[in-house]
Amino acid sequence: MKRKELQSHENRPEKATRIKAGRIQRANYKWIYLFLLPTIVIFAMFYLMPIAQVFVTSFTKWDGFNAPKFNGLTNYINLFTNSSFLIALKNLLWWCVIALTLHVGFGTLVAFVLYQRPHGWKFTRTVFMIPNVISAAAWAMIYKFIFNNDFGILNSVIRVFNPNFNVQWFYKSPWAFWAVTFTWLFYAVIVTLVVLGDLMNIPKELNEAALIDGATGWQLIRYIQLPLCRASIGTSVIASLTSRIAMYEQIALTTSGGPGDDTMSLPIILVKGIMDYRYGYANAVGVVMFIIGLIVLGVVNKLFRMDEASY
Structure with missing residues:
Protein backbone atom coordinates (compact mmCIF):
# COMPACT_ATOMS: atom_id res chain seq x y z
CA MET A 1 0.00 0.00 0.00
CA LYS A 2 2.77 2.41 0.91
CA ARG A 3 4.47 1.78 -2.42
CA LYS A 4 1.27 2.52 -4.33
CA GLU A 5 0.69 5.66 -2.30
CA LEU A 6 4.26 6.75 -2.99
CA GLN A 7 3.87 6.16 -6.75
CA SER A 8 0.55 8.04 -6.71
CA HIS A 9 2.19 10.92 -4.88
CA GLU A 10 5.05 11.00 -7.42
CA ASN A 11 2.64 11.00 -10.38
CA ARG A 12 0.60 13.94 -9.08
CA PRO A 13 2.96 16.64 -10.46
CA GLU A 14 2.97 14.97 -13.90
CA LYS A 15 -0.82 14.67 -13.87
CA ALA A 16 -1.19 18.29 -12.83
CA THR A 17 1.19 19.34 -15.61
CA ARG A 18 -0.82 17.41 -18.20
CA ILE A 19 -4.11 18.94 -16.99
CA LYS A 20 -2.58 22.42 -17.14
CA ALA A 21 -1.24 21.80 -20.65
CA GLY A 22 -4.66 20.57 -21.76
CA ARG A 23 -6.33 23.70 -20.42
CA ILE A 24 -3.82 25.93 -22.22
CA GLN A 25 -4.35 23.96 -25.44
CA ARG A 26 -8.15 24.35 -25.19
CA ALA A 27 -7.70 28.06 -24.54
CA ASN A 28 -5.52 28.33 -27.64
CA TYR A 29 -8.17 26.52 -29.69
CA LYS A 30 -10.63 29.28 -28.88
CA TRP A 31 -8.30 31.83 -30.44
CA ILE A 32 -7.71 29.58 -33.45
CA TYR A 33 -11.47 29.26 -34.01
CA LEU A 34 -11.84 33.03 -33.63
CA PHE A 35 -9.24 33.72 -36.32
CA LEU A 36 -10.80 31.08 -38.59
CA LEU A 37 -14.28 32.58 -38.23
CA PRO A 38 -13.89 35.22 -41.02
CA THR A 39 -12.64 32.54 -43.44
CA ILE A 40 -15.54 30.25 -42.54
CA VAL A 41 -18.06 33.08 -43.04
CA ILE A 42 -16.54 34.04 -46.42
CA PHE A 43 -16.49 30.38 -47.53
CA ALA A 44 -20.13 29.94 -46.51
CA MET A 45 -21.25 33.15 -48.24
CA PHE A 46 -19.34 32.91 -51.51
CA TYR A 47 -18.91 29.15 -51.98
CA LEU A 48 -21.19 27.00 -49.84
CA MET A 49 -24.40 29.00 -50.29
CA PRO A 50 -24.02 29.40 -54.11
CA ILE A 51 -23.30 25.67 -54.45
CA ALA A 52 -26.38 24.86 -52.38
CA GLN A 53 -28.44 27.27 -54.49
CA VAL A 54 -27.22 25.61 -57.69
CA PHE A 55 -28.30 22.20 -56.37
CA VAL A 56 -31.72 23.46 -55.23
CA THR A 57 -32.54 25.48 -58.36
CA SER A 58 -31.48 22.61 -60.64
CA PHE A 59 -34.84 21.04 -59.69
CA THR A 60 -36.79 24.13 -60.74
CA LYS A 61 -37.97 26.00 -63.80
CA TRP A 62 -36.27 29.37 -63.49
CA ASP A 63 -35.67 32.15 -66.00
CA GLY A 64 -33.39 34.18 -63.71
CA PHE A 65 -36.00 36.91 -63.14
CA ASN A 66 -39.15 35.32 -61.74
CA ALA A 67 -39.28 33.04 -58.71
CA PRO A 68 -38.10 29.45 -59.38
CA LYS A 69 -40.87 26.85 -59.70
CA PHE A 70 -40.20 23.27 -58.66
CA ASN A 71 -40.37 20.86 -61.60
CA GLY A 72 -38.75 17.76 -60.13
CA LEU A 73 -36.32 15.87 -62.36
Whole structure:
Protein backbone atom coordinates (compact mmCIF):
# COMPACT_ATOMS: atom_id res chain seq x y z
CA MET A 1 0.00 0.00 0.00
CA LYS A 2 2.77 2.41 0.91
CA ARG A 3 4.47 1.78 -2.42
CA LYS A 4 1.27 2.52 -4.33
CA GLU A 5 0.69 5.66 -2.30
CA LEU A 6 4.26 6.75 -2.99
CA GLN A 7 3.87 6.16 -6.75
CA SER A 8 0.55 8.04 -6.71
CA HIS A 9 2.19 10.92 -4.88
CA GLU A 10 5.05 11.00 -7.42
CA ASN A 11 2.64 11.00 -10.38
CA ARG A 12 0.60 13.94 -9.08
CA PRO A 13 2.96 16.64 -10.46
CA GLU A 14 2.97 14.97 -13.90
CA LYS A 15 -0.82 14.67 -13.87
CA ALA A 16 -1.19 18.29 -12.83
CA THR A 17 1.19 19.34 -15.61
CA ARG A 18 -0.82 17.41 -18.20
CA ILE A 19 -4.11 18.94 -16.99
CA LYS A 20 -2.58 22.42 -17.14
CA ALA A 21 -1.24 21.80 -20.65
CA GLY A 22 -4.66 20.57 -21.76
CA ARG A 23 -6.33 23.70 -20.42
CA ILE A 24 -3.82 25.93 -22.22
CA GLN A 25 -4.35 23.96 -25.44
CA ARG A 26 -8.15 24.35 -25.19
CA ALA A 27 -7.70 28.06 -24.54
CA ASN A 28 -5.52 28.33 -27.64
CA TYR A 29 -8.17 26.52 -29.69
CA LYS A 30 -10.63 29.28 -28.88
CA TRP A 31 -8.30 31.83 -30.44
CA ILE A 32 -7.71 29.58 -33.45
CA TYR A 33 -11.47 29.26 -34.01
CA LEU A 34 -11.84 33.03 -33.63
CA PHE A 35 -9.24 33.72 -36.32
CA LEU A 36 -10.80 31.08 -38.59
CA LEU A 37 -14.28 32.58 -38.23
CA PRO A 38 -13.89 35.22 -41.02
CA THR A 39 -12.64 32.54 -43.44
CA ILE A 40 -15.54 30.25 -42.54
CA VAL A 41 -18.06 33.08 -43.04
CA ILE A 42 -16.54 34.04 -46.42
CA PHE A 43 -16.49 30.38 -47.53
CA ALA A 44 -20.13 29.94 -46.51
CA MET A 45 -21.25 33.15 -48.24
CA PHE A 46 -19.34 32.91 -51.51
CA TYR A 47 -18.91 29.15 -51.98
CA LEU A 48 -21.19 27.00 -49.84
CA MET A 49 -24.40 29.00 -50.29
CA PRO A 50 -24.02 29.40 -54.11
CA ILE A 51 -23.30 25.67 -54.45
CA ALA A 52 -26.38 24.86 -52.38
CA GLN A 53 -28.44 27.27 -54.49
CA VAL A 54 -27.22 25.61 -57.69
CA PHE A 55 -28.30 22.20 -56.37
CA VAL A 56 -31.72 23.46 -55.23
CA THR A 57 -32.54 25.48 -58.36
CA SER A 58 -31.48 22.61 -60.64
CA PHE A 59 -34.84 21.04 -59.69
CA THR A 60 -36.79 24.13 -60.74
CA LYS A 61 -37.97 26.00 -63.80
CA TRP A 62 -36.27 29.37 -63.49
CA ASP A 63 -35.67 32.15 -66.00
CA GLY A 64 -33.39 34.18 -63.71
CA PHE A 65 -36.00 36.91 -63.14
CA ASN A 66 -39.15 35.32 -61.74
CA ALA A 67 -39.28 33.04 -58.71
CA PRO A 68 -38.10 29.45 -59.38
CA LYS A 69 -40.87 26.85 -59.70
CA PHE A 70 -40.20 23.27 -58.66
CA ASN A 71 -40.37 20.86 -61.60
CA GLY A 72 -38.75 17.76 -60.13
CA LEU A 73 -36.32 15.87 -62.36
CA THR A 74 -37.46 17.53 -65.58
CA ASN A 75 -34.17 19.41 -66.11
CA TYR A 76 -32.11 16.27 -65.59
CA ILE A 77 -34.36 14.18 -67.85
CA ASN A 78 -34.08 16.81 -70.59
CA LEU A 79 -30.33 16.98 -70.07
CA PHE A 80 -29.64 13.24 -70.20
CA THR A 81 -31.85 12.80 -73.26
CA ASN A 82 -30.09 15.64 -75.08
CA SER A 83 -27.76 14.29 -77.78
CA SER A 84 -25.45 17.29 -77.37
CA PHE A 85 -24.98 16.42 -73.68
CA LEU A 86 -24.07 12.82 -74.49
CA ILE A 87 -21.53 13.98 -77.09
CA ALA A 88 -20.13 16.47 -74.57
CA LEU A 89 -19.62 13.60 -72.07
CA LYS A 90 -17.88 11.55 -74.74
CA ASN A 91 -15.62 14.47 -75.66
CA LEU A 92 -14.86 15.06 -71.97
CA LEU A 93 -13.89 11.41 -71.59
CA TRP A 94 -11.46 11.63 -74.51
CA TRP A 95 -10.03 14.94 -73.34
CA CYS A 96 -9.51 13.49 -69.85
CA VAL A 97 -7.65 10.50 -71.31
CA ILE A 98 -5.47 12.82 -73.41
CA ALA A 99 -4.85 15.10 -70.42
CA LEU A 100 -3.99 12.19 -68.14
CA THR A 101 -1.49 10.69 -70.58
CA LEU A 102 -0.09 13.23 -73.04
CA HIS A 103 -0.62 16.53 -71.20
CA VAL A 104 0.57 15.46 -67.75
CA GLY A 105 3.08 13.06 -69.31
CA PHE A 106 4.66 15.82 -71.39
CA GLY A 107 4.87 18.20 -68.43
CA THR A 108 6.40 15.48 -66.24
CA LEU A 109 8.91 14.56 -68.95
CA VAL A 110 10.04 18.20 -69.24
CA ALA A 111 10.38 18.34 -65.44
CA PHE A 112 12.67 15.29 -65.38
CA VAL A 113 14.76 16.68 -68.24
CA LEU A 114 15.16 20.04 -66.47
CA TYR A 115 16.00 18.23 -63.23
CA GLN A 116 19.12 16.83 -64.92
CA ARG A 117 20.18 20.45 -65.52
CA PRO A 118 21.43 20.07 -69.10
CA HIS A 119 23.17 22.97 -70.82
CA GLY A 120 20.74 25.87 -71.17
CA TRP A 121 18.13 24.42 -68.80
CA LYS A 122 17.34 27.77 -67.16
CA PHE A 123 16.74 29.40 -70.54
CA THR A 124 14.54 26.47 -71.59
CA ARG A 125 12.51 26.71 -68.40
CA THR A 126 11.90 30.43 -69.00
CA VAL A 127 10.93 29.97 -72.65
CA PHE A 128 8.65 27.05 -71.73
CA MET A 129 6.83 29.27 -69.26
CA ILE A 130 6.23 32.26 -71.57
CA PRO A 131 3.28 30.82 -73.57
CA ASN A 132 1.53 29.83 -70.34
CA VAL A 133 1.26 33.40 -69.07
CA ILE A 134 -1.01 34.16 -72.05
CA SER A 135 -4.70 33.66 -71.32
CA ALA A 136 -6.62 30.71 -72.76
CA ALA A 137 -8.84 33.12 -74.71
CA ALA A 138 -5.82 34.77 -76.35
CA TRP A 139 -4.33 31.40 -77.28
CA ALA A 140 -7.63 30.35 -78.80
CA MET A 141 -7.57 33.37 -81.09
CA ILE A 142 -3.90 32.80 -81.95
CA TYR A 143 -4.62 29.19 -82.90
CA LYS A 144 -7.56 30.30 -84.98
CA PHE A 145 -5.04 32.08 -87.22
CA ILE A 146 -2.46 29.28 -87.04
CA PHE A 147 -5.03 26.73 -88.26
CA ASN A 148 -6.56 29.02 -90.88
CA ASN A 149 -6.74 27.25 -94.24
CA ASP A 150 -5.90 30.26 -96.42
CA PHE A 151 -3.01 31.97 -94.60
CA GLY A 152 -2.35 29.83 -91.51
CA ILE A 153 1.20 28.73 -90.72
CA LEU A 154 0.30 25.05 -90.36
CA ASN A 155 -1.35 24.61 -93.77
CA SER A 156 1.37 26.72 -95.43
CA VAL A 157 4.02 24.31 -94.15
CA ILE A 158 1.98 21.25 -95.16
CA ARG A 159 1.47 22.63 -98.69
CA VAL A 160 5.23 22.65 -99.18
CA PHE A 161 4.98 18.84 -99.28
CA ASN A 162 1.36 18.53 -100.48
CA PRO A 163 0.28 21.52 -102.64
CA ASN A 164 -3.34 20.31 -102.82
CA PHE A 165 -3.84 20.15 -99.03
CA ASN A 166 -6.95 22.11 -97.92
CA VAL A 167 -8.45 21.64 -94.45
CA GLN A 168 -10.51 24.09 -92.44
CA TRP A 169 -9.34 22.69 -89.10
CA PHE A 170 -11.88 24.32 -86.78
CA TYR A 171 -14.83 23.91 -89.15
CA LYS A 172 -14.54 20.39 -90.48
CA SER A 173 -15.06 17.03 -88.77
CA PRO A 174 -13.07 15.22 -87.35
CA TRP A 175 -10.26 17.80 -87.49
CA ALA A 176 -12.05 20.30 -85.24
CA PHE A 177 -11.74 18.05 -82.19
CA TRP A 178 -7.97 17.78 -82.60
CA ALA A 179 -7.57 21.47 -83.42
CA VAL A 180 -9.26 22.37 -80.12
CA THR A 181 -7.14 19.78 -78.31
CA PHE A 182 -3.90 21.29 -79.61
CA THR A 183 -4.83 24.69 -78.15
CA TRP A 184 -3.98 23.33 -74.66
CA LEU A 185 -2.19 20.01 -75.10
CA PHE A 186 1.46 21.12 -74.87
CA TYR A 187 1.04 24.03 -72.45
CA ALA A 188 1.90 22.07 -69.32
CA VAL A 189 4.19 24.42 -67.42
CA ILE A 190 2.11 24.06 -64.23
CA VAL A 191 2.70 20.31 -64.31
CA THR A 192 6.40 20.87 -64.93
CA LEU A 193 6.82 23.36 -62.08
CA VAL A 194 4.92 21.23 -59.55
CA VAL A 195 6.80 18.02 -60.41
CA LEU A 196 10.16 19.82 -60.67
CA GLY A 197 9.65 21.30 -57.21
CA ASP A 198 8.98 17.82 -55.81
CA LEU A 199 12.07 16.43 -57.55
CA MET A 200 14.28 19.13 -56.06
CA ASN A 201 12.99 18.29 -52.58
CA ILE A 202 14.16 14.68 -52.77
CA PRO A 203 17.05 14.26 -50.31
CA LYS A 204 20.35 13.89 -52.16
CA GLU A 205 21.27 11.03 -49.84
CA LEU A 206 18.60 8.81 -51.40
CA ASN A 207 19.93 9.33 -54.93
CA GLU A 208 23.53 8.92 -53.81
CA ALA A 209 22.75 5.73 -51.88
CA ALA A 210 21.01 4.24 -54.92
CA LEU A 211 23.95 5.12 -57.20
CA ILE A 212 26.39 3.55 -54.73
CA ASP A 213 24.26 0.38 -54.77
CA GLY A 214 24.69 0.26 -58.56
CA ALA A 215 21.38 1.73 -59.75
CA THR A 216 21.29 3.00 -63.31
CA GLY A 217 19.79 6.35 -64.28
CA TRP A 218 16.54 4.69 -65.42
CA GLN A 219 16.31 2.65 -62.21
CA LEU A 220 16.85 5.82 -60.19
CA ILE A 221 13.92 7.45 -61.97
CA ARG A 222 11.65 4.41 -61.85
CA TYR A 223 12.19 3.21 -58.29
CA ILE A 224 13.01 6.41 -56.39
CA GLN A 225 12.18 9.66 -58.14
CA LEU A 226 8.83 8.75 -59.75
CA PRO A 227 7.39 7.14 -56.59
CA LEU A 228 8.49 10.11 -54.48
CA CYS A 229 6.80 12.50 -56.96
CA ARG A 230 3.52 10.60 -56.64
CA ALA A 231 1.71 13.43 -54.85
CA SER A 232 2.83 16.16 -57.25
CA ILE A 233 1.91 14.09 -60.31
CA GLY A 234 -1.48 13.33 -58.75
CA THR A 235 -2.01 17.04 -58.05
CA SER A 236 -1.14 17.78 -61.69
CA VAL A 237 -3.63 15.18 -62.89
CA ILE A 238 -6.38 16.73 -60.77
CA ALA A 239 -5.58 20.23 -62.05
CA SER A 240 -5.47 19.04 -65.67
CA LEU A 241 -8.69 17.00 -65.54
CA THR A 242 -10.70 19.69 -63.75
CA SER A 243 -9.49 22.19 -66.37
CA ARG A 244 -10.93 19.93 -69.05
CA ILE A 245 -14.25 19.75 -67.20
CA ALA A 246 -14.42 23.56 -67.09
CA MET A 247 -12.93 24.17 -70.57
CA TYR A 248 -14.90 26.96 -72.24
CA GLU A 249 -12.82 29.75 -73.81
CA GLN A 250 -10.89 27.54 -76.24
CA ILE A 251 -14.13 26.12 -77.63
CA ALA A 252 -16.35 29.21 -77.51
CA LEU A 253 -13.83 31.34 -79.41
CA THR A 254 -12.97 28.75 -82.06
CA THR A 255 -15.75 26.28 -82.86
CA SER A 256 -18.64 27.15 -80.47
CA GLY A 257 -19.09 23.41 -80.05
CA GLY A 258 -19.24 22.62 -83.78
CA PRO A 259 -19.08 21.48 -86.46
CA GLY A 260 -22.35 19.88 -85.44
CA ASP A 261 -21.57 18.84 -81.87
CA ASP A 262 -18.06 17.52 -82.53
CA THR A 263 -16.41 19.80 -79.95
CA MET A 264 -19.36 20.24 -77.60
CA SER A 265 -18.52 20.60 -73.89
CA LEU A 266 -20.52 20.88 -70.67
CA PRO A 267 -19.67 24.58 -70.11
CA ILE A 268 -20.90 25.40 -73.63
CA ILE A 269 -24.25 23.74 -72.84
CA LEU A 270 -24.36 25.57 -69.49
CA VAL A 271 -23.78 28.99 -71.07
CA LYS A 272 -26.30 28.28 -73.83
CA GLY A 273 -28.85 27.43 -71.13
CA ILE A 274 -28.20 30.79 -69.45
CA MET A 275 -28.45 32.66 -72.77
CA ASP A 276 -31.84 30.99 -73.35
CA TYR A 277 -32.97 32.04 -69.82
CA ARG A 278 -33.11 28.40 -68.69
CA TYR A 279 -31.25 28.88 -65.43
CA GLY A 280 -32.65 25.73 -63.84
CA TYR A 281 -31.45 23.65 -66.78
CA ALA A 282 -28.05 25.39 -66.75
CA ASN A 283 -27.70 24.68 -63.02
CA ALA A 284 -28.44 21.02 -63.67
CA VAL A 285 -25.41 21.03 -65.98
CA GLY A 286 -23.44 22.74 -63.20
CA VAL A 287 -24.44 19.99 -60.75
CA VAL A 288 -23.26 17.32 -63.20
CA MET A 289 -19.92 19.13 -63.62
CA PHE A 290 -19.58 19.41 -59.83
CA ILE A 291 -20.24 15.69 -59.32
CA ILE A 292 -17.80 14.73 -62.09
CA GLY A 293 -15.18 16.92 -60.41
CA LEU A 294 -15.73 15.18 -57.06
CA ILE A 295 -15.45 11.77 -58.73
CA VAL A 296 -12.19 12.80 -60.41
CA LEU A 297 -10.85 14.08 -57.09
CA GLY A 298 -11.74 10.87 -55.26
CA VAL A 299 -10.41 8.51 -57.95
CA VAL A 300 -7.10 10.36 -58.37
CA ASN A 301 -6.62 10.57 -54.58
CA LYS A 302 -7.14 6.81 -54.40
CA LEU A 303 -4.94 5.91 -57.38
CA PHE A 304 -2.02 8.14 -56.40
CA ARG A 305 -2.44 7.55 -52.63
CA MET A 306 -2.40 11.31 -52.06
CA ASP A 307 -3.16 10.96 -48.35
CA GLU A 308 -0.06 8.84 -47.68
CA ALA A 309 3.33 10.32 -46.88
CA SER A 310 5.99 9.95 -49.59
CA TYR A 311 8.88 9.63 -47.18
